[in-house]
Amino acid sequence: MGTSSNHARMRPQLSRAALAVGAAATAAALAPGLAGARTRAHAARVLNISENANLHLNNKHGIVLKESGTAKGTLSGPLYLQLEVTSTRSVKATVQVYPGGGSIKGSASASYRVNGATASFTGRLNITGGGGKYSKAKGSGLSFSGTIKRSNDAVTVHVSGKMSY
Amino acid sequence: MLLLFSSLSASGAQAAETVSLHTSFSPNRLGASTTIGFGFTIGSTTGGLPSPLTHVDLRMPKGMNYVSTTLGLSICQPEDLIKSGLKGCSPNSRLGYGSAFVEVPFGSQAGQEIPEIQALMGPPHEGNVVVLFYANGLTPVFAQIVFAGELLPGEGPFGGDLSTSIPEIKSVTNGPPVSIINVNSTIGPSHLTYYKRVHGKLVGYRPQGVSLPLRCPKGGFPFEAQFAFLDGSTVLAHSVVPCPRPAHKHRHK
Numbered sequence: 001m002g003t004s005s006n007h008a009r010m011r012p013q014l015s016r017a018a019l020a021v022g023a024a025a026t027a028a029a030l031a032p033g034l035a036g037a038r039t040r041a042h043a044a045r046v047l048n049i050s051e052n053a054n055l056h057l058n059n060k061h062g063i064v065l066k067e068s069g070t071a072k073g074t075l076s077g078p079l080y081l082q083l084e085v086t087s088t089r090s091v092k093a094t095v096q097v098y099p100g101g102g103s104i105k106g107s108a109s110a111s112y113r114v115n116g117a118t119a120s121f122t123g124r125l126n127i128t129g130g131g132g133k134y135s136k137a138k139g140s141g142l143s144f145s146g147t148i149k150r151s152n153d154a155v156t157v158h159v160s161g162k163m164s165y
Numbered sequence: 166m167l168l169l170f171s172s173l174s175a176s177g178a179q180a181a182e183t184v185s186l187h188t189s190f191s192p193n194r195l196g197a198s199t200t201i202g203f204g205f206t207i208g209s210t211t212g213g214l215p216s217p218l219t220h221v222d223l224r225m226p227k228g229m230n231y232v233s234t235t236l237g238l239s240i241c242q243p244e245d246l247i248k249s250g251l252k253g254c255s256p257n258s259r260l261g262y263g264s265a266f267v268e269v270p271f272g273s274q275a276g277q278e279i280p281e282i283q284a285l286m287g288p289p290h291e292g293n294v295v296v297l298f299y300a301n302g303l304t305p306v307f308a309q310i311v312f313a314g315e316l317l318p319g320e321g322p323f324g325g326d327l328s329t330s331i332p333e334i335k336s337v338t339n340g341p342p343v344s345i346i347n348v349n350s351t352i353g354p355s356h357l358t359y360y361k362r363v364h365g366k367l368v369g370y371r372p373q374g375v376s377l378p379l380r381c382p383k384g385g386f387p388f389e390a391q392f393a394f395l396d397g398s399t400v401l402a403h404s405v406v407p408c409p410r411p412a413h414k415h416r417h418k
Binding site: 060061062063065085087088089090111112113114115116117150151153 | 196228229230231233234235237238239240286288289292293294316317318319324325361376378379
């Protein structure tokens with residue numbers, strides 16, 4: 001009886017010891033991984049960008065112009081612009097640029113004015129996301145401006161300001 | 166389509182103006198470049214001459230592409246138009262054309278036609294497109310008149326508002342102003358030829374007009390116009406361009 005009662009008393013003590021050893025082993029096993037994750041995390045990088053692009057019309061669907069070309073500047077790469085005419089004086093735009101290693105997406109709203117053969121737009125752009133190394137890209141209130149050659153809808157666009165990623 | 170409205174005269178039981186507004190798209194095809202036709206006829210409830218028109222706000226439907234049109238690639242300066250007439254401005258500044266019918270407040274009241282009204286792209290005002298109207302009057306309204314309309318952003322179901330002040334058109338020097346009875350005009354590429362240089366030669370082409378939206382609003386494309394008269398009265402008139410019939414689909418047997 002005594003033995004059995006001793007066994008009964010011993011089992012929980014062993015279990016607690018085993019758990020303690022197991023927990024320590026698990027912690028030790030996970031520790032390098034956690035340390036690695038900590039080293040991979042970094043503060044968001046801030047970039048002052050200034051991009052210019054000459055774009056040509058790909059297609060026109062109703063009040064939407066789709067344009068493409070190549071951005072030149074801090075982030076260079078293919079650039080796609082979609083301009084939507086929202087009134088006689090305003091346009092909305094979405095911009096996607098593909099610099100090396102990822103992509104950046106933004107949306108803009110701008111005032112618009114016609115002056116003979118050219119029209120111009122001026123407004124603000126917000127960076128709404130991205131992919132690859134720019135997957136955490138964000139920024140707000142970047143300068144967004146450009147011109148439209150009305151005879152063939154060729155667009156020049158300029159974006160500048162701070163973004164983080 | 167045409168709707169008739171009469172004004173509430175500022176002077177109570179006196180004569181009131183009536184206005185019928187008519188509008189059209191040519192062609193009336195969704196997504197297509199079109200020529201906007203608009204016109205109005207002004208009358209009086211007493212049958213006499215209506216008060217001279219002083220201002221028109223023509224409100225046009227939402228969803229139309231007023232921006233990607235290639236109309237008005239050149240700008241016509243009002244001074245050049247006044248000095249030299251149409252010759253003073255590039256053909257690439259023309260936006261449309263029309264005619265008017267006026268009555269002088271004396272004589273036979275048979276009315277006189279102003280056979281030529283041209284609409285041209287003027288210098289922008291505060292960022293808004295400006296349409297210059299050039300009326301070439303013949304006797305007894307022998308005058309070349311230039312007045313401007315400004316394309317303002319629209320509200321509600323309207324995408325644009327062409328706000329135009331009409332100057333007093335004198336029948337004779339120091340005489341009373343004439344009354345406008347009827348105006349018909351277009352804004353669009355119909356009957357317009359623009360020119361561009363191709364390999365050093367001037368080549369004529371038809372500009373791209375304002376494009377219709379891809380969908381027609383329920384009940385058609387609404388237009389509204391507010392007319393103001395010299396006697397202080399105003400009239401609101403409406404017109405609807407019906408939705409085009411759906412494109413005929415060919416069935417393959």
